[in-house]
Amino acid sequence: MESIKDKVAIIGMGCTKFGENWEQDSGDMIIEAAYEAYTDAGIEPKDIQAAWVGTVSAHWVGMGGLCLAEPLKLPRIPVTRVENYCTTGHEALRNATFGIASGMYDIVLALGFEKLKDTGFPGLGVGRGMHPVLEMRRTAPGSFALIATRYFYTYGLSPNEGKRVLAKIAVKNHRNGSLDPKAHLRREVTLEQVLNAPIIAWPLGLFDCCGNSDGAAAAILVRGDIAKKFKDNPIYIKGIGLSQNPMMPHFEPNFDWTGFEVNRIASRQAYQQAGITKPREQLDLAEVHDCFTITELIIYEDFGFSPKGRAKEDVEAGNFALEGDLPVNSDGGLKAFGHPIGASGLRMTYEVYKQLQGKAELPARQLKRAEVGLAHTLGGHPQVSCVAIFGINPG
Amino acid sequence: MKAGIVSFGVYVPYYRLSRDLIAKAWGGRSMGGERSVANHDEDSITMAVQAAINCLGGINRDEVDGLFFVSTTSPYKEKQCASIVAAAVDLRRDIITIDFANSLRSGTNALRLALDTVSNGSARNILVVAADCRLGYPQSVQEQAFGDGAAAILIGNSQTVANVEKMVSSTDDIIDVWRLDTDTFVRSWEDRWVLSYGYARNMKEAILKVMKENNLATGDLTKAVFYAPEGRSHRELARDLGLSDSQLQDSLLDSVGNTGVAHPLLMLASALSEAKLGDKILLASYGDGSDAFLLQATQEIEGVKSRRDIEGYLTTKRALPAYEKYLLFRQLVAQSEEFVRLFPSATVVWRTRNWVLAGHGSKCKRCGLVTFPIQRVCYGCQSKDEYEEVRLTDKRGKVFTFSLDYLAGTPQPPVVQTVVESEGGARIYCLMTDCEAEEVKVDMPVEMVLRKFHQFGGFHNYFWKCRPVREG
Secondary structure (H helix, E strand, O other): OOOOOOOEEEEEEEEOOOEOOOOOOHHHHHHHHHHHHHHHHOOOHHHOOEEEEEOOOHHHOOOOOHHHHHHHOOOOOOEEEEOEOEOHHHHHHHHHHHHHHOOOOOEEEEEEEEOOOOOOOOOOOEOOOOOOOOOOOOOHHHHHHHHHHHHHHHOOOOHHHHHHHHHHHHHHHHHHHHOOOOOOOOOOOOHHHHHHOOEEEEOEEHHHEOOOOEEEEEEEEEEHHHHHHHOOOOEEEEEEEEEEOOOOHHHOOOOOOOOOHHHHHHHHHHHHHHOOOOHHHHOOEEEOOOOEHHHHHHHHHHOOOOOOOOHHHHHHHOOOOOOOOOOEOOOOHHHHHOOOHHHHHHHHHHHHHHHHHOOOOOHHHOOOOOOEEEEEEEEOOOOEEEEEEEEOOOO | OOOEEEEEEEEOOOEEEEHHHHHHHHOOOOOOOEEEEOOOOOOHHHHHHHHHHHHHOOOOHHHOOEEEEEOOOOOOOOOOOHHHHHHHOOOOOOOEEEEEOOOOOHHHHHHHHHHHHHHOOOOOEEEEEEEEOOOOOOOOHHHHHEOOEEEEEEEEOOOOOEEEEEEEEEEOOOOOEEOOOOOOOOEEOOHHHHHHHHHHHHHHHHHHHHHHHOOOOHHHOOEEEEOOOOHHHHHHHHHHHOOOOOOEOOOOOOOOOEOHHHHHHHHHHHHHOOOOOOOEEEEEEEOOEEEEEEEEEOHHHHHHOOOOOHHHHHHOOEEOOOHHHHHHHOOOOOOOOOOEOOOOOHHHHHHOHHHHOOOEEEEEOOOOOEEOOOOOEOOOOOOEOOEEEEEOOOOOEEEEEEEEEOOOOOOOOOEEEEEEEEOOOOEEEEEEOOOOHHHOOOOOEEEEEEEEEEOHHHOOEEEEEEEEOOOO
16 A cells, blocks of 8 residues: 555635534535635635535435535536545545546546534434434533543543543643634633533533534545645645544444544554654644544543643643643634534644644744644544644655 | 143333322222333334243243244234244244234234144144334223233143133124224223123123033132233122132233233233132233133143243333323324434335344354344455354343433333343344333443334334343
8 A cells, every 4th residue: 555645735725614604505605615715815715626525414315415516616527425424524635636646637626515504403413324213312521521431440530530631631622722812612611610510411511511603614636746836834644544443433343432543543553654653742733533532542642742640740740831842732623612513623634734834823833843743533422533643844 | 631731921111100090190090000011112023032032931932843922912903913923032943923803802812723733743833922102092991900011921832831622712792892993092882781792791791601511600710810801800700700819810901901801811910920820820812702721730830930920020110200201102192203314115124134033143154253133244354255144132241331311212212222141142232121210320230121112114123122121
């Protein structure tokens, strides 16, 4: 297998404000994200040769790429709708990347969006799947709380100790989000507020859960070797890994519930392509899938940022804060942006892209050293993990 | 007679409602004691399944040739329920299944037919399982008097614990207690007439007849088990028949309540669990006439003590904190619509019946891995279609991890989500029922129970949950 390293670059990106976008429908958000990306890339809509769009909303399933082609009036080019649970946004980017790398196209669009706030339900809903009873009362917080319970049990943390560690992650991400104008939740919270919040799915409380938001994000991709013709500071794709578990962890024999093999495999694939052997040292920032605080905690361990069972020490030392040695979720992550599923992977990529270009909106949140960054989404029960690594320098 | 009782099992829901709370809610008078209340996810089918499983402990289910389901509160007006119970209990398909309904006496109607069927040689064993979940009008005497429960009796012709010496039946058309096909609550005529002319007259007639045909006097009986709509008429009939207090089987009215068609069988199971070799037991039921039976315990009766009997269910219980919980559980108050993203499908349920109802997992013949639900390609070694089905619902397990979910709805929040590690290694993701949030712990022992999930698609969807093992 060849590496994808440097074959494809991003020359433009766009991202809507994430939040309760009551006045925008999917089309409005798609237009906003795409036209920001066009302008950033300095291209016209007619320059795009193919497009990939990610969304998981049921009413778009089976409708192909129309959800993108129609609002943008794309000029009769191929448009493909992709989905892969919460990695859907990344999946649009990944397939667009391979479209370029195949040599078939020179300029393509990858866009992800989700309109969650039209369901009337403050969450992703209850129950899932095609079977009438198997996942009757499954919710996202309920499933991720299963990890927290077992993680605490395995590493001997009392519920109070465990919840304190998780609360620190929430405090960090809320603080980062307060500095990002595009975030949904832009408010700092205290440790006490997090610990005293109502329980959503024990042991996870309100602030352990990410928001429920609308949003869209887009990227214009070109061949790596022509990227500089469009832009002085394109961002190169260094590696993309994707791993899918063949069985729902809930039913998987011997599954340990303290980490995810798919995270370990997807990150290893991406590290290998990008030539990363010491992620903690070689990465300058990481946007990871903090759908719940416990998810971010186990990701530190799955990605090799912290030794197994010891992420607590790094959290307590503040090593993943904006000022730490490896800032994680510098924009506030899903915690502050919410998780419009199809959009998230590209929203994270947007943050890495802006940081690597030195163009974070507020100087207060611009990282001093930002040359290599990672974006990660984790989807399903959870069952699928996608890791993408980007760099500002080719080679 | 060549048939008798081979085994028996009972089921009483975990929850009880103090009659004082009912009286307090309405400002009326309490009958005293408590009544059982089926959980929000229980109905006559799920209770019947549990009683049946308790009855069949240690018995080869392939030797059961028939299942008779009895209830006046069947969840279906048209569609057999015995077939659902048979599937959940994992019986063979080439058996006779019959639903008995309408009359309060149909529990013993089914018993009599089962005895006749086995006697004439057309079946080896027949499982009679009766369950009821009747509703009295709010503020009525029945609301306090009724209870929910189930009993199962296995009739067979070998290794019987009690033989049936004689049985008699009578019919009497009387509009005393009834429900129209559109009624939710039980109606009744003036109770003085109902109790004296309906209950006492019919019962006495049948009981005296079966005793006479067997040349027995009241004093020869070890136990008299007979149905009682409420306590006073039960005691009066006993006195009238000349039965002493020690001969009279506890009516369970104070602790469980009147469980309808299940009641005579529940009391019989209760009597059998205390019976000794040679004991003579009278069983009589009432409802549009009466059925009376004379039974005698055999030496096999000594071997039945290990099974979970009524005592266990009477001692493991939890009091509902308020009358309103009962209204919620029985769906007597409206609930807001839920945002549940499931697709009802009769075909999917039918196709997956071996794991949805029978609770089978797959055990790989190559690597031995056991998984649930049934997997055609082995997760462990990828071998295709090389598995045998194994029943996981009679295995116990331990909670591997859990969460207490306040977002997931249900009349009894939080929803307890669990991953159970079943004996043999299968992992089962399921909801925990009959539990309090505070008691849920990693490693806690659980057992599997069939419960009602929802009625999307206009039909009842059942599936398995776990519940804490409580040794009573």
